[in-house]
Amino acid sequence: MAEGSVLVEGSSFMDPFKGFLLTYFMPESCYDEFFLNFNLLDVPCLKILLSKGLGIGIILGSVMVKLPQIFKLMGSKSAEGLSFQTILLELLAITGTMAYSIHNKFPFSAWGEALFLMLQTIAIGFLIQRYGGNTSRGLLFIVVYVGLLILVLSPVTPLSVVTYLQASNMPAIIIGRLIQAVSNFRNGHTGQLSAISVFLLFAGSLARIFTSLQETGDTLMALTYVISSTCNGTIALQVLYYWNSSPEHKKKKKKKKSE
Template sequence: MATSPVKEFLRTHFMSEKCYNEFFVNLHFMHVPCLTIVLSKTVGFWIMLDTLIAQLPQVLKIMRRGSAAGLSLTAVLLQLYAISCPVVYCMANNFPRFAWGERLFTLVQTAVIGFLILHYRGDTLKGLMFLLAYSGIMFLLGSYATAAVVSTMQASSVTALVASKVIQAGTNYSNGSTGQLSSISVFLVWASSLALIFVSLQDTGRSLNTLAHILSACLSCILLGQLFCYRKSSSAGKQKIE
């Protein structure tokens, strides 16, 4: 008898034949080992999806509004550094391209955000020079960086990501507005932080890396809260004026 497309998809990407039978034949939906496997697979797919599209809504919002107001260039540069570190690590260690190629999408999107911030500030030439300089530095680091430099960058990437969120949250607070910050991008990054916490707990248990991911998720919650609060206060202000 031919296998149904749904069953084939689930067995190929999310679970083994044994787990499929436990869930859909024996109707044992609380089978813990199988639930753990399915959750791990789902989290892995989510992290990959987030890597591909997380910053795209932010790029589109800036271009649609023709403004990058409220976005901290320092925060974006720190975020770019945090994303670049794993790429440099993979390049320096000659990992196969398929193992890290999807990270290039986030890297390119974040670099474009940095360029757009400079462009809409009237510094288009600086933006182009930034892209050129960044490309050159990435090539040099990936090709010639020493093992000590690569390891240090990899170890500092999560710290840089946390710092970028602190700076953006501080900028929002100072401005009393989130400006052109994309709520979709912030939500996707927050969801990815939760997925990374799960992966970190599975791999290393309670470690400093796990704590850093928890802190990153908490800061993403703060950014989401700011988006909600400032948008609500802005809407209330408009209604009062009308």
């Protein structure tokens, strides 16, 4: 009787644990391989587990990935060095990925960070306008973007249009990052660009190459993240190169030269 009760208690303990794993990390076949057959080196299941774990980690990280950038803007009350055109192109890429994933019913773990990146990027776009003396334009930007987003995510928009939007991500990412890179080069510093946000974005896009191939098998999605990683890596290298440079440092140099 006691043994039976122990078994029941053990199974009741395992049920929530099993449900959690099956919901977020692995299919039932992999659960059986790991916990019933004790085959902990099953390569296909390890790939699934790694992909799901990375995906959830990226989503959790995306909740705060651009917060350092937002706080830096609010603290300095300046958007020097940040390009609003880059923000618009970045939003185009994020929206394309999110709409394409939703229409194709990809798992949330494969694209969920796009939702949080979108919200934070909108905030940065508004702050750039606000600290540029155009608060009303910043509010208009939010209203117009939200309206377009609702339209793109609605059933009215055909899949062919959403696919084209996703395909346009690559030139949008390249042009957007190129604008930022050129701006950094001309200024001789990265302005109010947050190093933490830049490096987190670079790491996240690298990890997404693997997870998109593993979870969606979609070449277009994977290629988008390859391009994104390359572009984010370029900006990250500039952050390192201009690490000891700042707008104030450049101004002091100009003053000394004029003297």
